[in-house]
Amino acid sequence: MPKSTVRKKKVYTPPAELRPQETAAARRRPSPVWVPATAVACVVVGIAWLVAYYLTQGFFDVDWLSALADLKYWNLAIGFGFLVASLGVFSKWR
Structure with missing residues (x-):
């Protein structure tokens, strides 16, 4: 029995006014060092x-x-504040 021909579908291309434009998110540059x-x-x-x-609780012989x-x-x-601040800075990293 002969095999039927396979129809190829056309590739859909949306109209120009519906195509996504290059946004600011697509143009983002990597973060500075x-x-x-x-x-x-x-x-x-x-x-x-x-x-x-x-480690130094109770042993405060040094001035600082x-x-x-x-x-x-x-x-x-203060210690956890530095850690939370680092999370804030890490969220800006691209």
Whole structure:
């Protein structure tokens, strides 16, 4: 039995006024180098602040570490503030 011919469908092309135009999102350039560098620096500073606070509780012989003792629980807010700031900077990274 002979095989029937396969019909080819035409490729649909929308009218010019309905075609998507190049938007600002398509023209975005990659982020500058300072964006990921700042985000990583904020992560490192935040973790270092929290580690310094936890490891030095009760041992404040050095002058700059005694300033950490005066802040008490604000040290947690500062450390986590750096971490939250890094999330904000990471969200701008393309």
